[in-house]
Amino acid sequence: MKKLYKEDDQGNLLYAEYWVKSEALAVIHTGKVGKEGTTEEFDMLGKFGSEKQFIKHFINKFEPKGYGTFPASRKTYLVVQFPMKSLKGNKRDHWLKEKVMEYLDNELGWRGLGHIDGFDMGEMTNFPQSYALNIFSEVVDEEKGVTTIKRCLRTYRLDYTRIKIASRPLLSTAPFELKYSAKKKDQTFSI
Numbered sequence: 001m002k003k004l005y006k007e008d009d010q011g012n013l014l015y016a017e018y019w020v021k022s023e024a025l026a027v028i029h030t031g032k033v034g035k036e037g038t039t040e041e042f043d044m045l046g047k048f049g050s051e052k053q054f055i056k057h058f059i060n061k062f063e064p065k066g067y068g069t070f071p072a073s074r075k076t077y078l079v080v081q082f083p084m085k086s087l088k089g090n091k092r093d094h095w096l097k098e099k100v101m102e103y104l105d106n107e108l109g110w111r112g113l114g115h116i117d118g119f120d121m122g123e124m125t126n127f128p129q130s131y132a133l134n135i136f137s138e139v140v141d142e143e144k145g146v147t148t149i150k151r152c153l154r155t156y157r158l159d160y161t162r163i164k165i166a167s168r169p170l171l172s173t174a175p176f177e178l179k180y181s182a183k184k185k186d187q188t189f190s191i
Helices: 044-048 051-065 091-110 142-155
Strands: 002-007 013-020 025-032 038-043 076-084 114-123 131-139 164-169 177-181
Touching (some): 025 051, 076 091, 091 114
Antiparallel strands (some): 013 025, 025 038, 076 131
């Protein structure tokens, strides 16, 4: 899988990516960041002879149009946080982790925004005896990433009323900054 980006004349960020679906089938997915794009399937072996030739076709199709790798210095690291009642979490917390990671990875990917980058569960750094599930993602557009995460969790009823979302630049070690709290009176955040 490879994902390329470019900014069009109107300032919209566009994406083009491919993945190999099976031994003989490949998919190209294109669109505007934040929107579900369109896909086109290719008989990789029949049309190109090999995966290597298909990849060459993909690069030759999009790089001359100005598409390239999105710089890490412009990416944002988002964290979605759910409160837990214990250090290791209960069965529901573990179920929630799996579902949220699955749904968010799909939503972010299909909209060209990014992907899930892992999770942690445990005691919060600045609030002893308080516990949280944190799910991390890398995105290319912070505002659209936050909006997509909120919509996804609300649509699939994944404890949307308990979440906090925070961000920081991907390459930074600065503290995360709260961007959204389901509980308006609670504007604190700690990993």
